[in-house]
Amino acid sequence: MSNRYSKNSLIGDSKSPDLELFVKGVPFHLHKETLAKKSAKVTTLLECSKIDELRWILRDIDIDPTTFFLVTKFCHGYKIHFSSEIIVSVLCAAYYLEMNDDHSSNNLLNKAVTFLEQRVLTSWNETVKALRVCSDKILDKITDVGIIEVFLDSLVEKALKDPRLLEDLITLPLRLYESLILESSKHNVPIENLVVSLCNYAKRWVFDKDSGDESFSRYKREVIEAVERLLPHQRGAISCGFLFKSLKESIFLDACSDCRNGFEVRISKQLDMATAKDLLILSSKEDGSYDIELLKTILKSFYSNYNVSDVSRFVSVAKMLEEFLFEVAASDASLKVETFKALGEITVAASCDVLRYSDEIYRAIDVFLERRRGLTESEKMEACRVLECKKLSPEACEHASKNEKLPLRIVVQVLFFSQQQIRDRWAKELKGVHEKTEDVDVEEEENDEIENMNKKLLRLDIESDSSKKRGIENLACAVHCGKKKMKEEISVWREVKRKFGCMTSFTVDACNCYIKKRK
Structure with a gap:
């Protein structure tokens, strides 16, 4: 040359x-x-x-x-x-x-x-x-x-006519790109077009690039900080997946606190719109572990943004956390009992007074134990401490009562609460009937049966491991017989209720029929 x-x-x-x-x-x-x-x-x-x-x-x-x-x-x-x-x-x-x-x-x-x-x-x-x-x-x-201003004016003028052109700007140096996006936002370019451009810019320069040397890592940090400054704050304007990735990268690149806080605030505003896979992106660390504290911070920020009237959003987050717990238990073979328990406690806290049943938490525990057959009885108990047996549905109780992977004490609790559920459904089925003396007899019979059950459970708790399965089967049989006996007696009251125009059957959620006046 x-x-x-x-x-x-x-x-x-x-x-x-x-x-x-x-x-x-x-x-x-x-x-x-x-x-x-x-x-x-x-x-x-x-x-x-x-x-x-x-x-x-x-x-x-x-x-x-x-x-x-x-x-x-x-x-x-x-x-x-x-x-x-x-x-x-x-x-x-x-x-x-x-x-x-x-x-x-x-x-x-x-x-x-x-x-x-x-x-x-x-x-x-x-x-x-x-x-x-x-x-x-x-x-x-x-x-x-003043040539820069000439370039900016030319591009903004064309972008106002066709906002989709903003996607072509992702190849520009950050200094020019940031100026162009700022000018475009001042001229009321649609938010959705600005967001698409910003997301693609971050994807090109941050997500799809290896960190490389220190100078390039510094450039990536500058990009993610600029993207956070330029993004709108409207709820739902940005996908949860992008926000979770951006927050994770901002932490990894050691971006400024304003940048990290900005992403956290945007996530907390729309956490109920996220999925379990989004949560996996955020919580997983480079070493394969999970950032429990970050997850708690996001949840705390979410709950501080809404009041008790936002029940539907609380329900969405609780269900998402349950699905997240299941995904982690099913996909991460290296997941430790302590980590599973910590994530489970967060999930239980989110579902408290929001979700009626804890079936999904039980499902996560079941798959966790299935993939880790070598756990000791004490380790299994640690994993099961997050399970609220009294919040299991009848179907889940029936499954758990026959689940050999569960610790013996958990099976005992399941059978006990299963018996309570039978009693409660029976009491609701008989609600409104004025035969008080017969009700007293029924209650005494129930108490006797529960007392007998408790004695059996106590004996089961001290049996050797070799007899665990046989004891569980016997208890399950006892519960089944109890159900059959109660159904026979309840059928009489169904005939009475039918005459008053009530429903002829009840669901597992408990009968909410009332005696209607005959026309």
Whole structure:
């Protein structure tokens, strides 16, 4: 490259060059007077006899050898051809070297500006091409003469006509991109188009890029901080998945606290719109563990934003956490009992007084134990401490009572509460009947049966492991027989209720029929 630029044949002069310039390590052998005819800056340096300074005249700007070669060709009278990719660099060089019409008519700066106006700014694609290759030093120089504003105005004007064009800006340097998004937002470009562009910009420069060296990690941090500043705060405007990824990256890149807090606030406003997979993105660490404290922080922020009237949102979050617990238990074979228990406690706290049944928590425990057959009895008990047996549905109780993976004490509790559920449903079925004496007899019979059950459970608790299965089966049989007996007695009251126009059956959620007056 150095030999090509130093050839006398290219500069069209038989005299020996008397000036050697270096551009990014590449030497250029030129004639001082030839440059001075087009450059007022070179003329001034020659008049002041500042030859040493002239040799490093381009050290303050980020001009590449290709651009300067065009400049020297122009100074020696050759016809040059501009392109969108090089025009900004040529403008910068012409402005810095003071190659204007005041010094020489029809000079390089005038030609470059004409090309910019007629061939670049009229086209969205060409304008983006021109800005894509700009370095910070070049941007500093063209900012001084107001060219940046010209580019911004041109792009914003076109984006207002077609906001979808904003997606094309993701290849621009952050400095230009941020300015363009700010200007677009001031002119009421639709939020959805701004969000799409910002998400794609973060995906290109942060999510899909390895951290690399320290300088690139710093750039990624600058990008994620800028994206957070530019994102809107409206609930639902940004997908939960993107917010969770962004928060995770902001923590990993050690972004400023305002950036992390900004993502946390946006997530807490729409946590009820998230999914279990979103939560997996956020809570999983680089080492495969889970950030329990971060999860608690997000939940605390969510609950502080809403009041007791927002029951539907609380329900959505509680269900999401249950699904999240199941996904973690089913997919992460390395999940420790302590971690599962901590996540389970968070899930139970979220479902308290919101969800009627704890079946999904039981399902998560079941799959956790299924995938970890080697756990000791005490470890199983630790994993099951988050289970509220009294909140299991009849179907879940029936399944748990036969579940050999559960610790013996949990099975005992399940059978006990299952018997209570039978009693409660029976009492509700008989509600409204005025046969008080018969009700007393029924209650005494129930109490006797429960007392017998408790005695059996106590005996079961001290049996050896070899007899565990047999004891459970016997208890389950006892519960089944109790159900059958009660159904036979309840059928009499169903006939009575049918006469009064009540429903002829009841659901597992408890009968909510009332005696109706006969017409």
